[in-house]
Amino acid sequence: MALVKVLASTRRGRLTVTLSLALAVALLLGLAVGAVDISPTRLGHSIGQLFTVPLAEWDFETIVLFRLRLPRVILAAMVGAGLATAGAILQGLLHNGLADSHILGVSSGASLGAAVSMLLGLRFTFFGLGAVTPMAFLGAVATLVVVIIIARRVAGSSTLGLLLAGIAMSSFLSALVSLLVYFSGNRIHPLLFWLMGSFAGRGWQHVALASPYLLAGYALAFFYHRYLTAISLGDMTAHHLGVNVEKVRLVLLCSTALLTAACVAVSGVIGFVGLMTPHVARLLAGENYRRLLPYSALLGATFLTLADLVARVLLRPTELPVGIITALAGGPFFLYLLARSRKAMI
Amino acid sequence: MMHPLAIVGLCFSYAERPVLKNITAHFPKGSFTGIIGPNGSGKSTLVKVIARWLAPASGQVWLNGKTTAQLSHQQVARALAVVEQESIHGIDLTVRELVGLGRLPHQSPLQNETAEDKAIIEQALSKAGLSDLQDRLLSKLSGGEKQRARIATALAQNCPVLILDEPTTHLDIRHQMELLTLLRSLAQGGMTIIAVLHDINLAALYCQRILVMAAGELYASGTPAEVLQPRLIEAVYGCQVSVFMHPSAGIPQISLIPL
Numbered sequence: 176m177a178l179v180k181v182l183a184s185t186r187r188g189r190l191t192v193t194l195s196l197a198l199a200v201a202l203l204l205g206l207a208v209g210a211v212d213i214s215p216t217r218l219g220h221s222i223g224q225l226f227t228v229p230l231a232e233w234d235f236e237t238i239v240l241f242r243l244r245l246p247r248v249i250l251a252a253m254v255g256a257g258l259a260t261a262g263a264i265l266q267g268l269l270h271n272g273l274a275d276s277h278i279l280g281v282s283s284g285a286s287l288g289a290a291v292s293m294l295l296g297l298r299f300t301f302f303g304l305g306a307v308t309p310m311a312f313l314g315a316v317a318t319l320v321v322v323i324i325i326a327r328r329v330a331g332s333s334t335l336g337l338l339l340a341g342i343a344m345s346s347f348l349s350a351l352v353s354l355l356v357y358f359s360g361n362r363i364h365p366l367l368f369w370l371m372g373s374f375a376g377r378g379w380q381h382v383a384l385a386s387p388y389l390l391a392g393y394a395l396a397f398f399y400h401r402y403l404t405a406i407s408l409g410d411m412t413a414h415h416l417g418v419n420v421e422k423v424r425l426v427l428l429c430s431t432a433l434l435t436a437a438c439v440a441v442s443g444v445i446g447f448v449g450l451m452t453p454h455v456a457r458l459l460a461g462e463n464y465r466r467l468l469p470y471s472a473l474l475g476a477t478f479l480t481l482a483d484l485v486a487r488v489l490l491r492p493t494e495l496p497v498g499i500i501t502a503l504a505g506g507p508f509f510l511y512l513l514a515r516s517r518k519a520m521i
Numbered sequence: 522m523m524h525p526l527a528i529v530g531l532c533f534s535y536a537e538r539p540v541l542k543n544i545t546a547h548f549p550k551g552s553f554t555g556i557i558g559p560n561g562s563g564k565s566t567l568v569k570v571i572a573r574w575l576a577p578a579s580g581q582v583w584l585n586g587k588t589t590a591q592l593s594h595q596q597v598a599r600a601l602a603v604v605e606q607e608s609i610h611g612i613d614l615t616v617r618e619l620v621g622l623g624r625l626p627h628q629s630p631l632q633n634e635t636a637e638d639k640a641i642i643e644q645a646l647s648k649a650g651l652s653d654l655q656d657r658l659l660s661k662l663s664g665g666e667k668q669r670a671r672i673a674t675a676l677a678q679n680c681p682v683l684i685l686d687e688p689t690t691h692l693d694i695r696h697q698m699e700l701l702t703l704l705r706s707l708a709q710g711g712m713t714i715i716a717v718l719h720d721i722n723l724a725a726l727y728c729q730r731i732l733v734m735a736a737g738e739l740y741a742s743g744t745p746a747e748v749l750q751p752r753l754i755e756a757v758y759g760c761q762v763s764v765f766m767h768p769s770a771g772i773p774q775i776s777l778i779p780l
Binding site: 270398399400401402404405407408409411412414415416417418419457461462463 | 569572573574593594595596597598599602603605607609610613614615618619622623625626628630631658674678
């Protein structure tokens with residue numbers, strides 16, 4: 176109770192409580208709504224059962240909840256948090272509000288790595304999942320390196336260079352993935368659906384798979400949050416404040432690659448979460464990454480949980496890939512940012 | 522006596538084109554030095570090389586008896602604070618948050634502000650006259666206030682040396698004067714201040730010593746009276762001036778002779 180009082184006493188504390196409550200509500204909604212709706216009382220009953228009754232005596236609804244819906248909702252929240260954090264880091268690191276893993280082609284790079292390992296894995300081992308995330312990580316890192324090197328060679332506007340390099344890499348890598356899918360014969364369907372970004376059929380093993388990468392990526396970023404705030408003011412300013420900019424940038428790029436790779440490996444390419452949510456978080460929290468990182472994560476988790484909910488119920492009983500929902504919301508938002516940034520930068 | 526800052530034989534080239542040629546100078550404790558010179562004479566490059574943002578082709582920068590090559594990024598930032606010419610990106614920070622970043626060189630990444638940090642930040646804010654504005658966002662500050670916020674950040678670094686690259690450029694005359702008065706009082710308090718200035722008369726009014734740069738070389742250095750000579754100014758800037766005494770300060774000033 177003392178903690179609640181402390182939290183409620185400051186504006187930032189209230190904001191943290193509000194955002195956490197919003198996420199809790201989104202998670203509960205995600206649990207209650209689906210192919211079969213679960214009423215609030217039944218939901219309460221089932222959640223109680225999870226903790227009080229042994230597994231063998233669970234109701235059908237409790238089993239659905241625990242086996243199917245809970246891991247899916249948690250995974251959506253985790254991926255949302257991961258993508259949003261990656262976007263917030265990239266925007267600060269590159270001094271560019273239009274940066275995120277999807278726009279810069281990092282997600283495509285990760286998906287190429289993941290697709291290659293899925294196809295090879297399906298052929299050669301029974302251990303397909305284990306290789307997917309590391310391969311996605313390699314793809315993400317390689318793409319980031321190429322995009323940033325090319326962008327630095329574009330004279331004048333760094334925004335233009337970054338966006339063009341990112342878009343070119345993104346298209347090229349997506350084409351490579353499509354090519355892989357095309358030549359993979361009967362394995363076409365699961366890969367295609369995965370590519371569009373979806374949480375359909377994801378379970379606890381995916382939560383377990385993504386968690387270490389997401390935790391490591393977030394921890395790295397939070398460890399350097401002050402340096403990231405300094406770098407977001409400008410590389411030279413950060414240097415004068417004693418920050419080893421090259422080293423910190425390398426570590427933080429690895430952190431975004433870890434976050435993106437984990438998200439792509441378990442849910443495919445989901446765009447615009449990483450672009451939108453950091454902007455909303457920045458409006459609420461300012462540029463200080465001590466708050467910007469957790470707020471972005473909370474908002475991203477809430478947004479993607481709700482987007483997945485919409486994807487599940489819009490065409491019930493079938494479901495849409497959640498990537499379509501986020502793109503529908505995010506495309507116009509991106510155009511809005513672009514139109515605004517032209518005014519601010521030129 | 523060991524100087525807080527000394528540069529010895531600094532050379533630097535941008536893609537084969539020499540920008541700094543064998544610059545040697547030392548800066549005693551508590552001195553206020555102005556660096557003047559025409560556009561492209563290498564003033565800003567000199568600041569960047571001293572701050573180790575650019576690596577010199579040869580020569581060393583000595584900070585209190587150690588070359589910067591021997592020091593870590595944090596150690597350099599504990600000995601030398603720099604206010605750059607370029608404006609900063611982040612505008613969604615409060616003044617307090619920005620000035621708090623001045624403590625970065627003294628902290629490990631996750632360390633919270635100690636009581637000492639807080640006291641130093643308070644002091645920096647009050648020296649820069651920003652105590653009342655500390656919760657304001659940088660985006661809501663005037664040009665003069667923004668410049669003071671950056672100087673307060675540098676003060677929070679608690680360094681013996683402060684270098685500023687054209688700190689008065691976007692300020693009106695009253696704010697220029699306030700800023701230079703602040704720098705002079707910091708020098709009187711024992712800091713070593715070096716400022717790149719465009720306005721020769723202001724440099725003469727406030728600095729004890731003026732370095733004149735021309736085409737990458739240290740063309741002259743000395744007191745305002747030694748440097749503000751019509752022939753020297755004409756040789757460096759290529760324009761004719763007459764020199765007269767400031768009516769009340771007793772310091773030489775220049776006046777342009779129209780072509």
